[in-house]
Amino acid sequence: MNEIMTFIVTLIVAAISYSTPLLFGTLGEILTEKSGNLNLGVEGIMYMGGAIGLGGVFYYEKIVGAGNANVIVAFAVAILFALLAGALASLIFSFITITLRANQNVTGLALSIFGTGVGQFVGEYMRIQAGGYVSISNDLKEAFIASPFPNFLQNIPIIGDILFGHSFFFYLAVVLAICLHIFLKKTRTGLYLRSVGESPATADAAGINVTKNKYLATIIGGGISAIGGMVYIVTLAGCTWNHEGLAGFGWLAVALVIFCLWRPLSAIWGSVLFGALMILYTRLQIPFIPTELYKILPYVVTVVVLVISSMRNNKEKQPPASLGLAYFREER
């Protein structure tokens, strides 16, 4: 009994640590898609966020000297650099798809390839510059994975582990999900943004600036997605450039957006579920079942959710109506 309990608790804890990068990636993509832009470049954006976020921390520590680094500044630098990297990548995407009205799928796929390339280049460059591997002081490494809650809360059996034992980034992502939910559902600006994604012609006729909304949502969304890549590198990868580990997070984030039906609050538990499915093969080994089969589980559940939600034909649980389409006012 106790063993099973321990197994479940450790599985949930591990799932949550894997869920954090996913959750950032997904929240960013939800914001983007709510504006009607389907940015398939999340994979590339997360790579860029990972490499450049890590670079930010690495060079910050190099400048101030190991041991003198301020933890809060290090967090801010990591988040800011990742955010800017993602925003820049999304700006390119926005310019091509919104201003030049190119096909979003093609552009997104190109951005994925471009972004993984840039991420790899920056990551490898830093590795070689640093002589073998990027080294960040242990103080910072620990700070990145440490829980922001006091010890007595973390020491509560089971609950402490599940609720209070995670990295600061996880709580940041949850707060972000709640904020995004409130923004989309409860504010006028959020209503306008959703109208742009549902029916840009309607929004335009109502005097809403479609181009501005699409640009802002895509750029900020890309920035948020990029933070996910950085979070993977500084927490799960232990502050080293690990492109193999990061591979696939972006695509899972795109799938998770569909899985949670474009709802930020559902993304919270959805990301934990996906996180659990991602690591299940390391925890629950069943003979004769190859790990590859485990790894397709998140995609399988996404397909199942898509099938069920299409069959139920609920108008509320559909993608934004103009997702993936370019808008041109004078089109006849």
Place this chain on the structure above:
Amino acid sequence: MAALETVYAIELRNITKRFGSVVANDGICLGLQRGKVLALLGENGSGKTTLMNMLAGIYLPDEGEILADGEPVTIRSPKDSFKYKIGMIHQHFKLVDVFTAAENIVLGLNDGKHDMKAVNAKVREICERYGFDIDPTKKIYDMSVSQKQTVEIVKVLYRGADILILDEPTAVLTPQETERLFDVLRNMRADGKAIVIITHKLNEVMAISDEVAVLRKGKYIGTVKTAETTAQQLTDMMVGRSVTLNIDRPKYENPLPRMKVEGLTCINGEGIKKLKDVSFVAMGGEILGVAGIAGSGQKELLESIAGLCPIANGSILYTPIDGNETQLVGKTPKQIKNAGVALAFVPEDRLGMGLVGSMGMTGNMMLRSWKKGWGPFVNRKDPENLANKIWHDLEVVTPSVDFPVRRMSGGNVQKVLVGREIASAPSVFMSAYAVRGLDINTSYTIYNLMTEQKMRGAAVIFVGEDLDVLLELCDKILVLCGGEVSGIVDARTATKEEIGLLMTTVGGKEAE
């Protein structure tokens, strides 16, 4: 003409708008007065909507000026348009389906707080004042077309619009709903609003407007007072010359039953019965008109005959001249063709179902004959000849037979489609809304082509929306109501009122 000192709510002076080499509006002058309804009359493509879109901030005029209360203004965006209290109700509703009525109404407003309760209350208040009936918390996808239109009107009133522009507001309404809309418009006129109604229906112009401005091919023809004009004068202004309002309807000697439909029932993907026990006989040498409110099963009726819609029950028997009956139920379009049934179908969605938009006329002709030719190669010669023939016979305006049909105007697209279908010498010719969006001249061309088919002895089934046309063109009219046949009448003796009643009632019962 108005006196010189009249200050118009909105005045347009010498407005010109071009799309590439096409001049959509050419030096138009127009004045809107408060407390008056101005009808903007013109054929399709005469530039009515383009002109009003410049007031709505959708397009920017290339030349000319717009004056609001005597002051020159520039309307660059819909936002500017609201500033001058102009509200436009577009023909295609600009509403977000998954939002509530109230959420749609506040879209784009900058009034600080996002308080839906206050918005709902204000919407209810507007509804009461003008006699609308909508629930602000209802989602748009749950609404009927006329309710959606109401939301559009409330939307502009909520913004305090004083100048309302309605683009073909009655195109989607039943006669009863139209009457209700006109009542509301009269209330608003009494409230001192300036109203523009874009239309090409003369009876509505006479019923509601105070003044009529006529456009023809982008040019301003003139403004007349409704009380001082006649339908004949307006028609002359609109088309430039007198067109015979009578559609030629010769009688075919000895019509024979061509297609017998019995107990036809269709259930769509959502499990809703779209056709209930429909029975009729289509005669060779007759035009059978199909009337009904949009969505009463017209589409399913034609598609089930063409073999495109699954049939739950019933039979469709085809009788050729030599007398061997063929059952069409359960056959695919290909099997129907192989069984020797010459069926021609001009669907409602011309570019979606009828033609390939990015191909030229020749390519589209090949859609009917792609199986001919040797081995894997198609025969290009015959389709090209056919395309050339249609181009000249039907006077299709296109630079060449290889010009993408998508870039032709609606009337020319329809000519290409009808021309192709007629070329197959059909014994059953079906068309849905064949003249929707076409100007009067092209409409008559299409009517004549259908009459020609009838005189050849083909059975023609024509789904229409304009009752006047149905009454003048067809031999018999089948009226659908909620998927049921509510009556089949002789078009030569039936009245419009009779059909209007059948459209809304089945066997004396109100339709749901």
